[in-house]
Amino acid sequence: MHTIIVGAGFWGAVIAERMASVLDAEVTVIDERPHIGGNCHSSLDEETGIECHRYGSHIFHTSNEEVWNYINRFSAFNGYQHKVFTMCRGKVYTMPINLSTIENFYGRHMTPSEAEAFLQGEIARDHIDNPANLEEKAISLIGRPLYEAFIQGYTQKQWEHDPKLLPAYIITRLPFRTSYNANYFADPWQGVPVDGYFKIFERMLDNPRITLRLETSFESVRDSLSADTLVIYTGLPDRLFDYRFGELEWRSLRCEWEVVPVRDWQGTAVMNYADKDVPYTRIHEFKHYHPERTRPMLSPRSVICREYSRTWHRGDEAYYPVNDERNNALYAKYQAEAAKNPNLILGGRLGAYRYWDMDKAIADALATFREKIAPRFGK
Ligand SMILES: Cc1cc2nc3c(=O)[nH]c(=O)nc-3n(C[C@H](O)[C@H](O)[C@H](O)COP(=O)(O)OP(=O)(O)OC[C@H]3O[C@@H](n4cnc5c(N)ncnc54)[C@H](O)[C@@H]3O)c2cc1C
Known part of the structure; x- marks a missing residue:
């Protein structure tokens, strides 16, 4: 056979x-x-030697030991720990929402238990017991001010729909951390292949x-x-x-690539853009995935990619079902x-x-x- x-x-x-x-x-x-x-798939940018993930940033992370042992037979990993930041109304915050995000957003220090009690108060102000759409669901999880700053515009761009018109099931949870832990993933094994x-x-x-x-x-x-x-x-x-039987629906992405004449464009691998009037959802800067690679890291140029979300049509790359x-x-x-x-x-x-x-x-x-x-x- x-x-x-x-x-x-x-x-x-x-x-x-x-x-x-x-x-x-x-x-x-x-x-x-x-x-x-x-x-x-990844490949090296010819001008700078920077390795670029051609279909968007890919960070390996797992809690599955069998998978980790298997994949390590083909490459070691560099231990990169992913952190995401979000640009909102001209300021940069940590994502997912953690104690630092909450403090910077509300402009005052809070202990973990103060932050928790404070957000419960914010959530209670809208009295949403049975969320009927994504907007209500998000408000019932993190309160209106954080929703309007960090979720509303981003979601609108991601889905090309007002979050009020999107079903609540799209978000099952929107965690907020009442600690300063800024790691995006919790898995014990993380990194990018060396x-x-x-x-x-x-x-x-x-x-x-x-x-x-x-x-x-x-x-x-x-x-x-x-x-x-x-x-x-x-x-x-x-x-x-x-x-x-008909066509399955997907979300797709458009990536706009640029080699920029600066050593470091944004100081991190991924910056989200929460505001509705910025048309892209994220900017990826690939050299940050390999701090151990000295030559690309010190290159006076950097490779970035602006990511735009869009509806999938036949022939496009299918990204999210x-x-x-x-x-x-x-x-x-x-x-x-x-x-x-x-x-x-x-x-x-x-x-x-x-x-x-x-x-x-x-x-x-x-x-x-x-x-x-x-x-x-x-x-
Ligand atoms: C934007 C984005 C970011 C992501 N980031 C991460 C991340 O940070 N960490 C993580 O763990 N995962 C991430 N993922 C998920 C990761 O990409 C997938 O888990 C992985 O690609 C799954 O591999 P696959 O082989 O199932 O599919 P694919 O990688 O899509 O491979 C399918 C292949 O089949 C080929 N093919 C399809 N139809 C045909 C045909 N008719 N004839 C010939 N060839 C065909 C395609 O060309 C393609 O090469 C991300 C996904 C997306 C969309």
């Missing part, structure tokens, strides 16, 4: 690596893009049993496959079935259709119609390999 894996992102690359190294199976990996790595994401993928796919074909879409090869080919597909499920009732029900139809074909495995974040961090994608691929693929090969 031959296997074709559609997609050289993390999910497809893990499956290929496991099949080739554990099962000694021959696999062909195709990807329609001209590079491996899927959305985690050799770069592109090296991880090169190493994973470096096996004589793996044949790689880039700039090759599934559509361009599907008619030439024999009936017993195992197809492991990490693309859009609706596209696989020619959109026969819109997991509302309609889309989830539509996805279930495609899933049922896929299940009818015993030689088809649907996977990856696109195939699962889920937002997954890298560690979740890797964990799911390892589980799929163990439970669905190895048994087919008698292991």
Whole structure:
């Protein structure tokens, strides 16, 4: 049996690596893009030597020991701990909202318990017991002033809708920390690969049993496959079935790249922009992910990318699934259709119609390999 894996992102690359190294199976990996790595792809900027994450900032973080041990076989990590700041009305605050954000916003010192009691008072002022939309939900979690400063404009830009018109379920929680902890992630293992994401993928796919074909879409090869080919597909499920039940909705992004003639543009890797009248949602500055790389760090230039959120249209990159009732029900139809074909495995974040961090994608691929693929090969 031959296997074709559609997609050289993390999910497809893990499956290929496991099949080739554990099962000694021959696999062909195709990807329609001209590079491996899927959305985690990175490459060096030629002018500055700065490594840029081409589909938005990617920070590895996990609490899953199996995933951490697995990924460390392909690269060590530099221990980078992500911190996010937000520009709001001309001032910079720590995000997520912590004690420092609260103090700076309200202009006075508070102890943790004072801050908690104070915010409960702010929340109570609006008397929202059953939030009917995203705005009400956010106010019921952090109070109106913090909502209007940090959430309202950002959410409006992210979804291109007034938060009053968005469903409450989009935010399940909006944590505020009554400590000065400014770390974005709580996982014990965090960092960015010291050799770069592109090296991880090169190493994973470096096996004589793996044949790689880039700039090759599934559509361009599907008619030439024999009936017993195992197809492991990490693309859009609706596209696989020619959109026969309708189109799944996604959010997409537009990135505007610039090499700026300054050593340090914003002093941190990611700056959010909360105000509605600033059209982008974030600016990424990539040199900050590798403080250990002296030459790019000291370069008198820096690479930044302004990120704009936008509605996905067919042909755009699909970034965030819109997991509302309609889309989830539509996805279930495609899933049922896929299940009818015993030689088809649907996977990856696109195939699962889920937002997954890298560690979740890797964990799911390892589980799929163990439970669905190895048994087919008698292991
Ligand atoms: C903006 C953004 C920022 C993120 N930041 C982080 C982060 O900081 N930390 C973190 O842990 N995770 C982050 N993630 C999540 C991370 O990108 C995913 O977990 C990861 O990409 C999942 O890998 P995948 O293989 O499932 O999908 P992908 O990486 O999307 O790979 C799928 C591949 O399949 C190919 N493909 C699809 N259809 C076809 C077809 N028909 N023919 C041929 N090829 C096809 C695509 O070209 C693509 O290369 C972020 C995601 C986004 C959108």
